[in-house]
Amino acid sequence: GEDVEQSLFLSVREGDSSVINCTYTDSSSTYLYWYKQEPGAGLQLLTYIFSNMDMKQDQRLTVLLNKKDKHLSLRIADTQTGDSAIYFCAERDYNAGNMLTFGGGTRLMVKP
Amino acid sequence: NAGVTQTPKFQVLKTGQSMTLQCAQDMNHNSMYWYRQDPGMGLRLIYYSASEGTTDKGEVPNGYNVSRLNKREFSLRLESAAPSQTSVYFCASSEAPQDADFGAGTRLSVL
Numbered sequence: 180g181e182d183v184e185q186s187l188f189l190s191v192r193e194g195d196s197s198v199i200n201c202t203y204t205d206s207s208s209t210y211l212y213w214y215k216q217e218p219g220a221g222l223q224l225l226t227y228i229f230s231n232m233d234m235k236q237d238q239r240l241t242v243l244l245n246k247k248d249k250h251l252s253l254r255i256a257d258t259q260t261g262d263s264a265i266y267f268c269a270e271r272d273y274n275a276g277n278m279l280t281f282g283g284g285t286r287l288m289v290k291p
Numbered sequence: 292n293a294g295v296t297q298t299p300k301f302q303v304l305k306t307g308q309s310m311t312l313q314c315a316q317d318m319n320h321n322s323m324y325w326y327r328q329d330p331g332m333g334l335r336l337i338y339y340s341a342s343e344g345t346t347d348k349g350e351v352p353n354g355y356n357v358s359r360l361n362k363r364e365f366s367l368r369l370e371s372a373a374p375s376q377t378s379v380y381f382c383a384s385s386e387a388p389q390d391a392d393f394g395a396g397t398r399l400s401v402l
Binding site for chain 1: 324332383395
């Protein structure tokens with residue numbers, strides 16, 4: 180089945196850039212997503228990218244997709260303490276009933 | 292517009308008890324999903340409903356049943372709760388790829 184992998188933890192200083200990485204195995208993925216989860220809360224959709232795109236930028240967020248290597252990254256510019264959360268990447272496969280498959284999440288800690 | 296609403300927010304059960312988790316969405320989405328979240332494992336799909344009147348198994352369906360009562364509501368039932376079902380449960384709904392909305396979650400403990 181599909182597999183989505185992320186590193187568990189990332190620590191950065193306030194004002195630096197954060198890069199969260201994700202790898203996936205399903206070559207038929209159509210959309211790839213980044214979600215943010217703050218403590219005790221549900222998942223908030225941050226951004227998504229269609230599989231025929233290489234890059235998408237949305238304010239401080241930049242998503243890079245390398246289809247050949249099946250690698251997705253999320254760059255957060257000028258990281259703030261409010262960005263501290265768990266970040267999940269996910270892929271959607273329309274050939275598998277629109278199911279979303281999630282990675283295990285990366286906990287981002289931003290130090291003042 | 293409340294989005295996706297889950298009830299209850301917290302629940303403690305004894306092994307063998309049954310309960311139903313409720314989910315409702317007011318965005319007229321066709322697809323609805325139930326996930327469970329366990330530490331370090333991300334979210335795993337339990338069941339989904341691509342449209343009203345249809346339900347399908349996800350990755351971890353054992354021990355659960357679902358009902359798509361109407362377009363708005365999708366419930367998850369635990370017939371005989373087990374400690375392995377202690378988790379945080381999320382309901383989600385979707386119409387287009389960018390419209391994957393999640394509820395706030397139900398924190399379930401089975402003793």
